Amino acid sequence: MNVLWIFAHPEPRSLGGSLRDEGVRTLRAQGAEVRESDLYAMKWNPVVDADDFGSAAESDRLIVGSTSKNAFKSGELSADIRAEHDKLTWADTVVFQFPLWWYGMPAILKGWFDRVFVKGFAYGVQRPDGRTARYGEGALAGKRAMVVLTAGAPEATIGPRGVNGEIDDLLFPLQHGTLWYAGMSVLPPLTVCGADRVSPDQYDAAAEALRERLRTLSTRDPIPFxxxxxxxxxxxxxxxxxxxxxxxxxxxxxxx
Ligand SMILES: Cc1cc2nc3c(=O)[nH]c(=O)nc-3n(C[C@H](O)[C@H](O)[C@H](O)COP(=O)(O)O)c2cc1C
Structure with a gap:
């Protein structure tokens, strides 16, 4: 198994950082190859810039703008984006780990998707019959993805009638609208709730839940989108x- 672990947390000595260390260690002990994108440590630039996509042709400027053109195909992408593409191409499984911030992912991770999931690499691929390959088909089809999330909210409040709304709904834009859209099979997420006050026993339970999920990374059924x-x-x-x-x-x- 070739696993890419994408980590979006500013503090390595956090709950999230400890779980990342545990996860990477567990995977390597299982014999998996692991590569990491630790976005804060890499000082990842999350902001799409016109230079990311090379110079737009005059006709593109008039009609669609530079981010819509297929810079992947024309080989004009920035080196940091290409490095992430190399890791994604290598990986058969990708773990996305982050704390829930304002009902979503930290901006640095959103900006990773904005810059890395570009046309021709993650979407915009045509099938032979002319239909666009997306939602279960596409360039990233065959790869598995799993979200590992910490959230301050207690478990019941992100349950069926909890005030925060259900976790599957909070993650729908990422799991369905991004990962499945690009063709990836999405495994059920691992969510560690009540993450702002974690006792040693609760940490042990969270670490064991993570180890269990990593043991079944290649066999667990994906979400049936x-x-x-x-x-x-x-x-x-x-x-x-x-x-x-x-x-x-x-x-x-x-x-x-
Ligand atoms: C900017 C910010 C926004 C947050 N928004 C949410 C939220 O929408 N829902 C939630 O349950 N927790 C929220 N939290 C709590 C974090 O999810 C929680 O502190 C984190 O998962 C704990 O893990 P850590 O110690 O590794 O950071 C937020 C925290 C911060 C700093």
Whole structure:
């Protein structure tokens, strides 16, 4: 197994940092190859810049803007983006670890996706039949992804009727709209709740939960998101009436 561990936390001596160390150690002890992108340690630039994509052709400038053009194909990407592409190409499994900040990922990780998941690499790939490969198909298909998350909220408050909303909904933009969109199979996340006050026993339980999830990284069933081109959606990409009839919300996109 080739695992890329993406870590977005400013403090290595945090709960998140300890879990990252435990996770990487566990994987290596299992015989996995592990490479890391420790975004703060790398001083990752999260802000998309026009230079990232090379100079836009005059026609691009008039019509779509430089970030929409396929700079991956034309080989004009910045060196730091290309280095992340090399790691992703090498990896068969990617772990994304971060603390929940304002219902989402830290800005440095959002900016990693903005700059790294570019057209031609993570999306915008055409199938032979002319349809666009996305939501279960695409350049990153065949790779597995898993989110490892710490959250200050107690577990019940990110449960079905908790005030914070359900964790699957909070992670929908990342797990469905980004990772599955790009073709990756997304494993259920590991969430460590109540993460602002963790006793030694609670830490041990969290570390054991992480080790268990890493032991089953290559075998656990992914979240059963529906594939875009599998027939469940019509040509306008709306879920057909026959599926999840009368229901609405994010979980209609689960084939259960
Ligand atoms: C800027 C910021 C925003 C946060 N937003 C949330 C949030 O929306 N939901 C939540 O449950 N916890 C939130 N927290 C709490 C963090 O998730 C928590 O402190 C972290 O996961 C604990 O792990 P750590 O000690 O490794 O940082 C936030 C913390 C910070 C600093």
């Amino acid at each position: 529906r594939s875009q081109n599998g027939g469940d959606y019509d040509d306008a990409l709306i879920l057909r009436d026959a599926f999840a009839p009368g229901r609405r919300g994010n979980d209609v996109h689960l084939d259960v």
